[in-house]
Amino acid sequence: IFSESLDTLFPISLEISPSVGALSGSFLSLDTYQVNAFTLVENETYILGLFDGQDCWGNLLHDSVHFGLPGDIQPEDIILNEILFDPKTGGSDFVEVYNVSEKILDLHQLYLANWDDSITSFEQIGSDQFLLFPGEYATLTEDSTDIINDFAIYGIGRFIDTELPTYPNDSGTVYLLRGDSTIIDYFHYDDDFHFALLNTEDGKSLERITFGGGMNNPDN
Numbered sequence: 001i002f003s004e005s006l007d008t009l010f011p012i013s014l015e016i017s018p019s020v021g022a023l024s025g026s027f028l029s030l031d032t033y034q035v036n037a038f039t040l041v042e043n044e045t046y047i048l049g050l051f052d053g054q055d056c057w058g059n060l061l062h063d064s065v066h067f068g069l070p071g072d073i074q075p076e077d078i079i080l081n082e083i084l085f086d087p088k089t090g091g092s093d094f095v096e097v098y099n100v101s102e103k104i105l106d107l108h109q110l111y112l113a114n115w116d117d118s119i120t121s122f123e124q125i126g127s128d129q130f131l132l133f134p135g136e137y138a139t140l141t142e143d144s145t146d147i148i149n150d151f152a153i154y155g156i157g158r159f160i161d162t163e164l165p166t167y168p169n170d171s172g173t174v175y176l177l178r179g180d181s182t183i184i185d186y187f188h189y190d191d192d193f194h195f196a197l198l199n200t201e202d203g204k205s206l207e208r209i210t211f212g213g214g215m216n217n218p219d220n
Contacts, residue, residue, distance in 0.1 A: 005030035012053040071103035115173035121165035
């Protein structure tokens with residue numbers, strides 16, 4: 001989907017790496033172009049180049065995107081890396097996740113939940129497919145604008161605006177699960193885990209020291 005209309009009289013040239021069995025494309029509308037690639041290999045990262053197309057002012061198209069066919073998500077393929085459960089007044093919680101695997105993974109296949117006598121308040125991540133490539137982060141929040149304003153020093157990064165379960169400000173448990181309720185990662189947080197000499201814990205997150213250490217390890 002392009003940011004403006006293209007002149008459909010000028011065909012778009014396609015290149016893909018690594019190669020596939022067949023590659024073709026066609027306009028669905030003035031700003032939408034469908035690419036068909038056969039056949040993709042799961043967890044392979046493809047670079048698709050688009051060239052030679054033009055808008056109505058004669059500006060040439062020269063762009064590329066990377067994509068892939070996502071794999072099956074197994075426990076600890078994606079980890080909970082950072083959690084903000086006690087935001088500044090009027091602010092939003094966030095949960096940051098990180099892909100430690102060598103797979104391409106679709107975050108929309110996963111759910112966030114909390115604990116209230118049992119795992120409850122399931123919220124599916126995002127409204128569309130969101131591919132997380134190996135070594136990539138994503139920040140899940142109900143208000144990415146608020147997070148960017150409060151933590152601008154850390155850069156914008158990759159955000160998914162999504163519904164979150166309610167996470168209490170003193171202690172609680174964050175669950176990351178598949179649709180079949182398989183636990184991918186979870187962490188029971190407590191405000192006692194914060195650095196003891198902080199003047200205030202508002203707006204202070206808890207972050208892993210290392211990507212390893214297993215699930216629910218307060219020492220990490």
